[in-house]
Amino acid sequence: MTGPIPNTVGYLYKEAQRMLVEAGYRVQLNPRGLPLKGQLRVIRQRTVGEKTVELTLASEIYDDPSLMEKEVKKNALQDYR
Secondary structure, three states: OOOOOOOOOOOEHHHHHHHHHHOOOEEEEOOOOOOOOOEEEEEEEEEEEOOEEEEEEEEEOOOOHHHHHHHHHHHHHHHHO
16 A cells, blocks of 8 residues: 655655655666766656656765764774774
8 A cells, every 4th residue: 555655855865765665655766867876865756657656866975074084084093003
């Protein structure tokens, strides 16, 4: 039994997939824009069948100084060992 289609635009792919499957829908990926890497976000969603939702994804790439600082510290610890 399927419920209302959750709006997953803006969600990370894994979370969007979980939401749709729990609501009773199959997830299909739009192959445009592949290959993707890193964090993937849903940028478009459309119904393509009675119980199938197609998601278009985009790689989420951004420079977050706090993440870069953590990576530098992690690498420095590995170099120190």
